[in-house]
Amino acid sequence: MFAINPVTGVIRVNAGGLDREKHPTYTLTVQAADMEGNGLTGEAKVLLTITAGNTPASTPTWVIPDINVAENHRGPHPLRIAQIRSNQDKLWRIHYSISGPGADQPPVNLFTMDKVSGTLFVTQQLDREQQASYMLKAHAVAEGSGTAEEPMDIIVNVIDQNDNKPVFVKDTFLGKVPEASPTNFEVIQVEATDLDEPNSDNSDIRYSILSQEPKLPSDNLFAINPVTGVIRVNAGGLDREKHPTYTLTVQAADMEGNGLTGEAKVLLTVTAGNTPASTPSAVSTAKAAALRPSTARSHLHIHLPTPLMLACANSFTSVGLAVLTHTEPEA
Numbered sequence: 001m002f003a004i005n006p007v008t009g010v011i012r013v014n015a016g017g018l019d020r021e022k023h024p025t026y027t028l029t030v031q032a033a034d035m036e037g038n039g040l041t042g043e044a045k046v047l048l049t050i051t052a053g054n055t056p057a058s059t060p061t062w063v064i065p066d067i068n069v070a071e072n073h074r075g076p077h078p079l080r081i082a083q084i085r086s087n088q089d090k091l092w093r094i095h096y097s098i099s100g101p102g103a104d105q106p107p108v109n110l111f112t113m114d115k116v117s118g119t120l121f122v123t124q125q126l127d128r129e130q131q132a133s134y135m136l137k138a139h140a141v142a143e144g145s146g147t148a149e150e151p152m153d154i155i156v157n158v159i160d161q162n163d164n165k166p167v168f169v170k171d172t173f174l175g176k177v178p179e180a181s182p183t184n185f186e187v188i189q190v191e192a193t194d195l196d197e198p199n200s201d202n203s204d205i206r207y208s209i210l211s212q213e214p215k216l217p218s219d220n221l222f223a224i225n226p227v228t229g230v231i232r233v234n235a236g237g238l239d240r241e242k243h244p245t246y247t248l249t250v251q252a253a254d255m256e257g258n259g260l261t262g263e264a265k266v267l268l269t270v271t272a273g274n275t276p277a278s279t280p281s282a283v284s285t286a287k288a289a290a291l292r293p294s295t296a297r298s299h300l301h302i303h304l305p306t307p308l309m310l311a312c313a314n315s316f317t318s319v320g321l322a323v324l325t326h327t328e329p330e331a
Contacts, residue, residue, distance in 0.1 A: 002028060002048075006037065009085060011046065020050040042082070064138070064152055067120070070159045071128040078112060078121035081156070084138050085118050086149050092142035094118075098154065102134040111136060111156070120154070128158040129195050160197035165260035166205050166252035168192045173266045175231075177246075179238040187222070190229040192252035192262055206257030210249040222248060222268075226257065231266065240270040 003014035011028070028046040033039055043065055067082050086094045096118040102110040111134065112121045118140070134156040142148035168190060175188035196202035206226045212219050223234035231248070248266040253259055 001026065004030060008090075010087065010090065018050055020052055024050050026050070064154050066155045066157050068157045068159050069122060069126055071126045071161050072163055073122075073125060075125070077125075078123045080119055081122055082120040082154070083118050084113075084120070084140070084152065084154075086140040086142075088140070088142060088148040092145055092148060094148055095141050095143060097139045097141075098136045099139065100134075100136045102156075103136055110134075113138070122156075126158045128160045128197065129164065131158065132197075133157045160200060160202055162196055162202040162255060162259055164195040164202075166192040166194045166254050166262040168250075168252060168262055168264035171264055173264065175266065175268050176271050177233065177238065177268050179240045179270050179272065181233045181238065183233055183235065185233040187231050187233060187268060188266065190224075190231065190250055190252075190264060190266060192229070192264075194254050196254065201255050202259070203254055204256045205252050205254055208251050208253070208257070210251050210263070213247045214243055216243055221246065224250060238270050240272055244270050246270070 001013070001015050001017070002011055004011045009030075009032075011030075026048040028048065029043060030046055031041050031043050033041040045065075064082070064084060069079075069081055073079060084096065086096075088094060095115045096113050097115060098111060098113045098120070099105075101107070103112070109123060110126075112123060113119065114121070118138075120138075136154040136156065138152040138154050140149040169192065170190075173188055173190050177185070177187045181187075190207065192205055192207070194203035194205060207224050207229045208226060209222060209224050209231075212221060217237035217239075218235055221233065221235050221237065222231055224231045229250075229252075231250075246268045248268065249263060250266055251261050251263050253261045
């Protein structure tokens with residue numbers, strides 16, 4: 001139904017049959033390719049509205065697809081990243097410009113546009129961690145005639161590069177481990193963060209233990225979950241008298257463990273006890289049993305005024321009297 005001049009970009013009607021009642025609009029996807037049509041390509045949309053009557057349709061609206069620019073691009077700058085063009089340039093001399101943050105608003109002149117060709121440039125390296133995208137407005141104005149096109153949105157996305165290494169939330173993590181801890185007992189969890197794009201390989205962290213000091217009684221007493229960073233006991237042999245502390249060097253690496261790395265220390269103190277600290281000891285259990293009231297059915301009833309009764313209760317308790325019942329004297 002439509003054809004395009006491969007050199008000028010002018011779109012023309014190529015066949016009859018346009019019917020506003022049946023098909024009021026058409027959407028064309030157009031492509032521009034360098035290397036005389038055999039190289040890199042870019043795309044845009046052309047929305048055509050069919051109008052009544054025999055006069056040419058109104059100026060089509062151009063939709064520019066998002067422009068992607070890699071952060072930290074070495075240039076040279078200014079770097080050409082896109083070009084826009086009005087289909088009115090055969091009738092009028094068109095002046096192109098851009099506005100918005102990054103153009104005529106801070107950061108001013110980060111992006112510029114050639115007013116004759118409509119070529120869009122970026123003037124310096126971009127940093128995704130500073131700003132992930134920019135929204136610009138493109139303007140095409142016919143000389144002596146006012147606006148030739150409605151302003152168009154241009155979205156420039158900054159593509160993430162792996163330029164930030166993982167950083168632990170602490171330089172040194174402190175923990176305690178009972179000397180009789182069973183294998184797989186969880187001791188402590190370490191954590192690192194990465195400023196690169198979330199949910200991408202550039203920020204996908206894996207943890208590992210680089211070293212253990214001392215390496216006694218073996219050098220694999222502890223293991224770390226590579227995804228969660230939880231450190232657990234990996235073998236027996238902890239002995240507080242022989243080795244009261246351990247120092248682990250842990251590493252966090254992005255790119256699922258194959259990228260940039262960061263390190264931290266974990267200082268573990270071995271504590272006494274036959275079970276992990278959260279479990280009640282045998283001594284405390286025995287004391288609790290001794291203080292529970294007796295279940296014997298015999299009772300000793302002593303009728304005393306209340307103040308004296310309290311004093312006696314304290315005395316009897318010290319020698320093991322299990323039950324003391326106070327009954328008020330009869331009037």
